[in-house]
Amino acid sequence: MVLNYIWIAFFLVALVVGFVKLVFFGDTQVFTAMVNSTFEMAKVGFEIALGLTGVLTLWLGLMKVGEKGGAINALATVVRPFFRRLFPEVPRDHPVHGSIIMNFAANMLGLDNAATPLGLKAMQELQELNPSEDTASNAQIMFLVLNTSGLTVIPISIMVYRAQLGAANPSDIFLPILLTTFFSTLAGLIAVAVVQRINLFDKVVLAYLLGLTGLVAATLGYFSRLPQAQVETVSNVVANVTLFGVIAAFIALAMFRRVNVYEAFIEGAKDGFAVAVKIIPYLVAILVAIGVFRASGTMELLVAGIGKAFGAVGLNTDFIPALPTALMKPLSGSGARGMMVDAMQTYGADSFVGRLASTFQGSTDTTFYIIALYFGSVGVRKTRHAVTCGLIADFTAVVAGIFIAYVFFG
Numbered sequence: 001m002v003l004n005y006i007w008i009a010f011f012l013v014a015l016v017v018g019f020v021k022l023v024f025f026g027d028t029q030v031f032t033a034m035v036n037s038t039f040e041m042a043k044v045g046f047e048i049a050l051g052l053t054g055v056l057t058l059w060l061g062l063m064k065v066g067e068k069g070g071a072i073n074a075l076a077t078v079v080r081p082f083f084r085r086l087f088p089e090v091p092r093d094h095p096v097h098g099s100i101i102m103n104f105a106a107n108m109l110g111l112d113n114a115a116t117p118l119g120l121k122a123m124q125e126l127q128e129l130n131p132s133e134d135t136a137s138n139a140q141i142m143f144l145v146l147n148t149s150g151l152t153v154i155p156i157s158i159m160v161y162r163a164q165l166g167a168a169n170p171s172d173i174f175l176p177i178l179l180t181t182f183f184s185t186l187a188g189l190i191a192v193a194v195v196q197r198i199n200l201f202d203k204v205v206l207a208y209l210l211g212l213t214g215l216v217a218a219t220l221g222y223f224s225r226l227p228q229a230q231v232e233t234v235s236n237v238v239a240n241v242t243l244f245g246v247i248a249a250f251i252a253l254a255m256f257r258r259v260n261v262y263e264a265f266i267e268g269a270k271d272g273f274a275v276a277v278k279i280i281p282y283l284v285a286i287l288v289a290i291g292v293f294r295a296s297g298t299m300e301l302l303v304a305g306i307g308k309a310f311g312a313v314g315l316n317t318d319f320i321p322a323l324p325t326a327l328m329k330p331l332s333g334s335g336a337r338g339m340m341v342d343a344m345q346t347y348g349a350d351s352f353v354g355r356l357a358s359t360f361q362g363s364t365d366t367t368f369y370i371i372a373l374y375f376g377s378v379g380v381r382k383t384r385h386a387v388t389c390g391l392i393a394d395f396t397a398v399v400a401g402i403f404i405a406y407v408f409f410g
Helices: 002-025 030-069 071-086 096-108 112-128 138-148 156-164 170-196 203-225 228-256 261-269 271-278 280-295 298-312 320-328 333-347 352-363 367-378 386-409
Strands: none
Touching: 002 030, 002 280, 002 298, 030 071, 030 096, 030 112, 030 228, 030 261, 030 271, 030 280, 071 096, 071 203, 071 228, 096 112, 096 138, 096 228, 112 138, 112 271, 112 367, 138 170, 138 367, 138 386, 156 170, 156 228, 156 333, 156 352, 170 203, 170 228, 170 352, 170 386, 203 228, 228 261, 261 271, 271 280, 271 367, 280 298, 280 367, 298 320, 320 333, 320 352, 320 386, 333 352, 352 386, 367 386
């Protein structure tokens, strides 16, 4: 229901802004741009779904190999005590625990192409446990919000963009992103836990959270001691070696248990195309609304208003030019990426604005895209508190990112 209101609001706000620009400022092109955006974003939605087909086929096939070979269950065993408390509706030995940890691991390594099909697999398995087909369950909401909070340990793609745009040290945003995304994920977890009355002070939950905090701190410590020139290289190698190591381990364990690996892969891969086709209407719907919102110029007006408000009370406004990236990130990953690139091209990759925009881009995932993609893949229409909790994580990332950027780069 919340997503329905937001979807309508995008069009209504765009309509009002469009008429204001046409009547009061004589902008005769605004509605042309808005109409063109509907066609463009509908095409983008289809292309995204089409592009996902191959990746979904690959990873759903590999997940079936891992499931039949016992690798998924082995991964689930490691996190089962923690997940039992975060996902109390999920049976103790359900294979979705393994799918969830695989998805989280891919996200932490910055491997988006692998994370998405793994996340869709986990959402399908959670839907099998959902007592209401069209309403999001507590477990699905917790999983989705932790996804949208975008916990990323190794932001490979951001460093690549910075290198391409001439940054002296492309990896200098590594630590700010790690800190910002950690606070974002923690905020999302707390928000969902409060609504669902999950006890985060349970000794098992605290132990895992402290362990994760220790992992983040150790990562910070290790990479802070590396020469800047080596950070990007080491990050890239670690992420890809880990991913390929997981694939090899799945196949090796399945062979050890005398599983027909090829047939298992084909069995899982068959679902890839069906899932890709099913999500097309949901992707087109949300992307068209976002495209109209952007084309109307509402984002620029919003950023300008925030800048004037902060300036009026005498606060530092150096962060304002980077805000378009932060505000666009919950709506569109490609849009936020474009704004990050524009900020670095306009102000310089090593400027405060360029670095802050990079931090925003790497610190959360695309909330509305993830909601449309994941819930759409299983036919869930009533999202309950998923949007609100996801936006709390996004807001935390913006606030934390600004403060952390001033500490590191101000």
